[in-house]
Amino acid sequence: MSNTVHHSVVDRENDYIHAGYGLKSWLLTVDHKRIAILYLISITIFFFVGGFFAFLLRLELMTPAGDIVSAETYNKLFTMHGVVMIFFFLIPSIPAVLGNFLVPLMIGAKDLAFPKLNLMSWYVYNIGGIFALYALVNGGVDTGWTFYTPYSSTYSLSNVVPVVIGAFILGFSSILTALNFIVTIHKMRAPGLTWFKLPLFIWASYATSIITVLATPVIAITLCLLLFERLMGVGIFDPALGGDPILFQHLFWFYSHPAVYIMIIPSMGVISEVVTCFARKRIFGYKFMAYAIMAIAIFGFLVWGHHMFISGQSVYAGFVFSALSFMVAIPSAIKVFNWTATLYKGHIEFRTPILYAFGFIGLFTIGGLTGLFLASLATDVHLTDTYFVVAHFHYIMVGGAVMGYLGGIHFWWPKMTGRMYNEAWAKFSALILFVGFNLTFFPQFVLGYLGMPRRYYIYPDEFQVLNVLSTAGATILGLGYIIPMVYLLWSLRKEKNVGTNPWGATGLEWTTQSPPITHNFEKTPVVTGEPYVYQEEEKVVE
Amino acid sequence: MSNNSDSAVGHAHHFTDMDQQREASTLGMWTFLVTEIMFFGGLFVAYALYRSMYPEAFAEASLRLNLLLGAINTGVLICSSLTMVLAVRDAQSGKVKGLVRYLIATIVLGSAFLVIKAFEYSHKIHEHLIPGSSFQFAGPFGQQAEMFFSLYFMMTGLHAIHMIIGIGVLSVLLYQAKRGRFTAEYYSPIDVAGLYWHFVDVVWIYLFPLLYLVSRH
Numbered sequence: 221m222s223n224t225v226h227h228s229v230v231d232r233e234n235d236y237i238h239a240g241y242g243l244k245s246w247l248l249t250v251d252h253k254r255i256a257i258l259y260l261i262s263i264t265i266f267f268f269v270g271g272f273f274a275f276l277l278r279l280e281l282m283t284p285a286g287d288i289v290s291a292e293t294y295n296k297l298f299t300m301h302g303v304v305m306i307f308f309f310l311i312p313s314i315p316a317v318l319g320n321f322l323v324p325l326m327i328g329a330k331d332l333a334f335p336k337l338n339l340m341s342w343y344v345y346n347i348g349g350i351f352a353l354y355a356l357v358n359g360g361v362d363t364g365w366t367f368y369t370p371y372s373s374t375y376s377l378s379n380v381v382p383v384v385i386g387a388f389i390l391g392f393s394s395i396l397t398a399l400n401f402i403v404t405i406h407k408m409r410a411p412g413l414t415w416f417k418l419p420l421f422i423w424a425s426y427a428t429s430i431i432t433v434l435a436t437p438v439i440a441i442t443l444c445l446l447l448f449e450r451l452m453g454v455g456i457f458d459p460a461l462g463g464d465p466i467l468f469q470h471l472f473w474f475y476s477h478p479a480v481y482i483m484i485i486p487s488m489g490v491i492s493e494v495v496t497c498f499a500r501k502r503i504f505g506y507k508f509m510a511y512a513i514m515a516i517a518i519f520g521f522l523v524w525g526h527h528m529f530i531s532g533q534s535v536y537a538g539f540v541f542s543a544l545s546f547m548v549a550i551p552s553a554i555k556v557f558n559w560t561a562t563l564y565k566g567h568i569e570f571r572t573p574i575l576y577a578f579g580f581i582g583l584f585t586i587g588g589l590t591g592l593f594l595a596s597l598a599t600d601v602h603l604t605d606t607y608f609v610v611a612h613f614h615y616i617m618v619g620g621a622v623m624g625y626l627g628g629i630h631f632w633w634p635k636m637t638g639r640m641y642n643e644a645w646a647k648f649s650a651l652i653l654f655v656g657f658n659l660t661f662f663p664q665f666v667l668g669y670l671g672m673p674r675r676y677y678i679y680p681d682e683f684q685v686l687n688v689l690s691t692a693g694a695t696i697l698g699l700g701y702i703i704p705m706v707y708l709l710w711s712l713r714k715e716k717n718v719g720t721n722p723w724g725a726t727g728l729e730w731t732t733q734s735p736p737i738t739h740n741f742e743k744t745p746v747v748t749g750e751p752y753v754y755q756e757e758e759k760v761v762e
Numbered sequence: 763m764s765n766n767s768d769s770a771v772g773h774a775h776h777f778t779d780m781d782q783q784r785e786a787s788t789l790g791m792w793t794f795l796v797t798e799i800m801f802f803g804g805l806f807v808a809y810a811l812y813r814s815m816y817p818e819a820f821a822e823a824s825l826r827l828n829l830l831l832g833a834i835n836t837g838v839l840i841c842s843s844l845t846m847v848l849a850v851r852d853a854q855s856g857k858v859k860g861l862v863r864y865l866i867a868t869i870v871l872g873s874a875f876l877v878i879k880a881f882e883y884s885h886k887i888h889e890h891l892i893p894g895s896s897f898q899f900a901g902p903f904g905q906q907a908e909m910f911f912s913l914y915f916m917m918t919g920l921h922a923i924h925m926i927i928g929i930g931v932l933s934v935l936l937y938q939a940k941r942g943r944f945t946a947e948y949y950s951p952i953d954v955a956g957l958y959w960h961f962v963d964v965v966w967i968y969l970f971p972l973l974y975l976v977s978r979h
Contacts, residue, residue: 331776333786399793407786408777437797441804445916454893454912455905456808462905467811471804744778 235638235735250335251738256321257636258342263309263317264705266349269356270304271698273297278660278694281687286678294677295362296378302365307387308349310621311479314486315397315432316345318628319425321636323401325729325736326419328410328745333403341396344389351386355379364675366476369457369468373449380450388443391436394482398432401425410728412747416507419727419751423510424489427517431478431485434521439475442468469531473524481520483617484584485513487624488555491577494631495559497725498574499566502752504558512551512558519548529600538597545595552588556581571723572646576627579654583619587612590665605675608668611661619657626653626704631723633708638716638734645707653700659693726752784950791954795961798924802965805920809913809972812906819906821977823899826891827914828882832974835878836966842871843963850956856946858939865936868959872929879922886911914973921969924962931955 236253239245246254277297280289289297320338324331332338355361361383363372372380405426409418446468448454455461457468496503503509525533525541559581568574590612593599603609634640663686668674672683679687721730732741777783813820845867852860890898891911899907935955938944944952 329776333776334790335776395797399790399797402793403786403790406789407782433793433797434800437799437801438804441801445804445808448912448916452894454916455909456912462812462816462909464811464815467808471807739776 234737235733236738237637237735239738248339250331250339252320252324252332252335252338253636253736253738253740255338255342256317256319259312259316259320259345262342262346262349263312266304266308267701270301270309271701273301273304274694275698277301278691280677281679282691284679284681284684284687289677291677292362293360295364295675296360298675299361299364300356303352303361303383303387306365306479306483306617307390308345308352310483310617311394312345312397313483313621313625314490314628315394315401315425315428315482316341318421318490318625318632319401319428319486320397322421322632322729323404323425324408325635325732325740326422326727327405327408327413328728328741328747329404329408330739330741330744332400333408334400337396338400341393341400344396345393348386348388348390348393351382351389355382355386358382366472367443367446368472369446369449369465370459373446373457374460381447384443384447384450388440388447391440391443394432395436398429398436401429402433405429410745410747413728416510417747417749417751418510419489420492420503420506420509420513421486421489423513424485424492427513428482428485431482431517431520435475435478435482438471439479442471442475445471466528466532469528470524470533473527474521477524477527478517478520480613480616481516483621484624485516487580487621487628488513490624490628490631491559491580492555493725493727494573494577494627495562496752496754497631497723498569498571498577499563500569500754501562501566502750502754504561504564505554506751508554509558512554515551516548519544519551523548523595526595526600529597530604542595542597546592549588549592552584556585556588570647572641572643572650573627573631573723575647575650575654576623576630579650579657580620580623580627583615583623583654583657587615587619590615603668605673606668607664607672607674610674611664611668614661614664619661623653626650629704629708632729633711634718634722635729635734635736637712638718639711639714640718640722641711642707645703649700649703649707652696652703656693656696656698656700660690660697661693663687663689663693726754780947784953787950787954788957791957795957798961802917802920805913805917806968806972809917812909812913813976816903816906816909819903820910822901822903823907823910824974824976826889827974828885829974829978831878831882832970835875836970838871838875838878839963839966842868842875843960845871846956846959850949850952853939853944853949853952854946858942858944861939861944861952862936865932865939869929869932869936872925872932872959876922876925876929879918883915886915917969917973921962921965924965928955928959928962931958 236251239251239254240249246258249255249258276289277294280287280294280297286294320332323329358379361376361378361380363376363378363380367380367384372384405418405422445454445456449457449463453461455463457463457465459465492503492509523541523545525537526545529538529542559577590608594603594609594612630641630646667683667686667690670683672679716734718734720733722734723730728741728745728747729736731745773780773783777786845864849861849864849868852858852864886892890896893908893912893915897904897908897911901907932955935951939952
């Protein structure tokens with residue numbers, strides 16, 4: 221197939237979706253856009269599996285007594301909720317779906333550098349997923365998603381081995397995607413597209429990939445050691461054999477704290493794109509946005525000890541980790557201030573993606589500020605393992621990462637499918653999500669502050685009102701996730717109804733047809749200007 | 763021309779030219795090696811921790827390793843790195859015969875390393891130094907010595923797995939080289955396989971002193 225075909229008139233059926241028909245053309249595709257769609261299907265399935273567990277958890281917590289599940293089942297439910305949502309949904313969500321789709325389009329490339337590796341990563345992901353699902357139907361796992369030793373290595377009677385193998389395999393799919401992004405962003409940018417002309421989503425994908433490449437192998441070897449210990453009695457983490465369980469926590473959080481940034485940084489990239497587009501203004505402080513994202517990625521590696529303030533690490537280590545954790549607030553705040561400054565005096569168009577961006581900015585701010593409570597040594601001692609922590613990280617991971625993901629899906633849905641969804645339903649569900657989310661998780665801050673510990677299926681009577689509020693919120697939240705599923709799928713029944721650039725956005729992905737052709741561009745684009753040139757109409761108005 | 767395979771006659775469809783393709787595959791391999799460093803890194807951290815916790819036990823347990831075989835293996839691997847470099851050089855200048863010869867030499871040396879390593883492992887089995895229920899180690903440091911041997915087997919075992927993968931990759935390249943797939947314009951698979959091979963050798967350069975020379979100052 222030649223790559224220099226020129227069409228004077230764009231054939232509407234000549235796009236990546238119609239490039240081949242039948243299951244085989246999808247399962248053996250090396251087109252980054254089709255692989256993105258494959259990932260979208262896989263992670264959506266896991267999202268609803270994980271969400272189902274969350275629903276059961278909230279249902280059990282409606283009343284102080286244990287009603288519908290036993291203590292053991294409850295342990296398994298929150299473990300599987302965490303494992304599925306973190307490893308199988310949040311970590312791959314934006315990189316594997318939006319990143320796969322957009323990275324080559326945004327930098328004017330025909331594909332990722334290693335298309336076959338890209339396809340392989342999807343298969344690797346699914347093989348990992350099969351192990352996890354096997355463990356699920358085989359009775360589940362009850363260690364918590366953190367797999368702390370020696371419980372996971374010695375005492376737990378549940379399916380630790382298949383879940384750990386699943387997480388281990390899954391890690392390689394993240395690594396392959398990240399490796400692909402790093403090489404693609406370094407080597408395949410369109411002529412003229414220098415680093416400081418890159419869209420911030422690309423900076424975010426790049427920072428995320430760096431974290432993935434540096435952190436994921438560490439969890440891989442840690443899980444290997446855990447398997448050796450469980451299967452062969454090697455005593456690396458077992459105090460009875462001279463090992464040190466704290467070492468497991470260090471190695472685990474060395475990955476799992478940066479993993480939080482793997483989840484949130486891509487969302488920040490999405491929000492940057494959306495805010496500047498719908499405010500019709502250039503992003504405020506572009507370079508600082510890029511630096512801040514790299515700074516978050518780097519600081520993210522130096523703060524893992526704040527998960528271990530009461531685990532027995534030395535007090536001095538605690539001081540250092542606490543101080544470093546506060547430092548992450550600086551680049552995070554730069555981002556929030558710059559988004560706000562971008563919106564300031566902008567001509568804001570209230571379309572669905574920016575509603576998600578508003579949600580993100582507000583919820584991320586709450587999540588970030590409550591993180592400072594937990595980074596302080598003294599308050600953390602009181603708040604460790606309470607619902608305050610649960611609320612904090614859900615504000616970051618659901619309020620932040622998932623809002624960004626959904627905002628991105630809505631923003632690029634016309635590009636991915638050539639169809640616009642029903643705007644009224646989309647706005648309604650964005651609103652429902654915001655209300656449902658806050659009703660679910662804000663009461664948990666209060667519960668945690670009052671001393672309700674996490675991971676228990678029963679609780680004292682005085683906590684019931686707040687728990688009922690939280691469960692009610694979760695129901696609304698669940699509805700808010702189901703509605704988009706319906707109207708997004710419904711939009712596919714329509715004829716193609718959007719042009720190349722429905723939002724009037726800048727960026728190379730908006731210069732090619734929707735949905736794009738297999739090779740993305742009719743002609744390799746040449747970039748001459750800055751990113752986000754939205755200011756023209758602005759000047760006229762002022 | 764097929765639209766997705768790296769073909770000997772030209773660059774793959776999504777690259778602009780051969781240089782871009784070559785640079786991409788080299789950077790890809792370096793990035794992969796970074797992940798490998800972090801992968802081994804977890805084991806090195808565990809080693810550093812337990813060696814500082816149990817210095818005497820580690821010194822004593824280390825004496826039970828066969829220094830001579832370890833040293834010979836170090837030499838074998840360094841030689842294999844040399845033959846690998848020569849293979850890359852011949853690939854760059856399009857000398858297929860030399861390429862084939864040096865690939866064979868590298869594969870032979872790598873296999874020799876594994877054979878010697880297998881002898882070492884089998885001695886450890888006879889001496890009951892495999893961690894687990896059959897482990898026996900006289901003296902006050904029995905349990906701590908078991909930690910040393912756990913780390914020894916995991917670190918050298920992981921290294922050996924990488925050697926086996928490397929030999930497998932080189933064997934495929936050898937087959938392709940014989941069929942004339944590589945030219946002075948297209949040799950990046952040899953180049954990046956070479957990077958991988960050197961990396962695996964360098965890991966051993968660290969493992970050898972850490973494991974075998976602990977007690978010898």
